[in-house]
Amino acid sequence: MEKGTVPISVRNLSVAYHRKPVLRDVSFETPEGKLIGIVGPNGAGKSTLIKSILGLLPLTSGQVRIYGKRYEKQRSIVGYVPQRESVDWDFPTDVLDVVLMGRYGRLGWLKRPGKADKEFALACLEKVGMAGYAHRQISQLSGGQQQRVFLARALAQDARIYLMDEPFAGVDAATEKAIIKVLNELKGQGKTVMVVHHDLQTVREYFDWLLLLNIRPIAFGPTSRVFTADNLQKTYGGRLTALPQVADPVYTG
Template sequence: MTPFIHPVSVRDLSVAYHRKPVLRDLSFDTPEGKLIGIVGPNGAGKSTLIKAILGLLPLTSGKVEIYGKPYREQRHMIGYVPQRESVDWDFPTDALDVVMMGRYGKLGWFKRPKAEDREFAMDCLEKTGMADFANRQISQLSGGQQQRVFLARSLAQDARIYFMDEPFVGVDAATEKAIIRILDELKGQGKTVLVVHHDLQTVREYFDWLLLLNLRQIAFGPTEQAYTADNLQKAYGGRLTILPEMAGVAALR
């Protein structure tokens, strides 16, 4: 029998900025075909974790494997949606060109995209409800529309694992529903999706598994096991109020 290889395997991962520890000794193996929330207070290291996994930040110690191999050998398997504020939205390009960028991982940077690549990109815009805005400059789009375009770009990468950093921040309710619908479709295709998330009240609704983080790993596992009052208190401390009448839903003070 062939042993199961986890989509993402993290071992003893630590990261420091200017010698100050930001993440310490994280170890976990993700299941396949699940929506996995990465949750914790501001400054907990959530975005840092994604960047470290993707090789955008150096590790102080530990290692990361994507389907059993180093990230640099498996880049073609990864789709990434960064935080909106990290993107230069004044860059002179239209929505379709942004989505086409997602095809270059499959093509290689020196091959010209073909008609079928353009069709695939338009398909991704259609899925995110942005086909009518294909020729619109990204600077002219609303925050929610920009987020949908970046989601379409990640879909164009046709990846097996997706990392999304706060995809619901600054979007309207319709866009949030559209995003979660697409994430559910990816899960249905057997893809693994890791999402940095801040809204505790939707954690149970959105995610199958949960990584609860505050510089250290507080809990990792199925949401019904990891999302407990005790674990939330460990992660958020005095900034969190547990409301018994809300059946375990937590609220920030």
């Protein structure tokens, strides 16, 4: 990595669908080795931001840099967990093969995974509690199990940065606990994890830093400073009917 560069730098980023702005003038730089939440109402552009960082959507303006370079040059160090609903779970493949897909960024598509890659993939499945399902067809898994498999695939990539789009959506409590444990382990290894999240009740517990987003960035910084009643009201407006635990002085001070 280039000395002095940050994991993710976004400058003046704007995105539009059919001329309608979806993101406007988004700028931030992430610290390294932190768990960073992206929070905002439906239609705020949270998933669009993740896809824009990954180069999956054209930008109207602005730029994204990963450790000072374009994403295309840093693809192998960025792991991605998409929304579960965006995946074709009827595709005829088993769990181990899905996780091994995470190794191709390092191997190249023409080289087949070897014994060491399979052992690494199985170790990733073990971390998310899915080692016993390695040869199960993905269509036979529950929603929570599918999400664990996609997390294992991202772990198999052995990336420096992880971008995750609603990894906790629709999963059971045990799966959510398992996922946040893995995310904290990644943070402990100095890796940067950015997560689209919707549950305000767990924001303070889960994330070190927070981006509040509603087409434009409302606030970005340490969660203890950013997660306030005033900022939440600016982010959600009339769509926020309750401010959970906002009376806590950590939020309002």
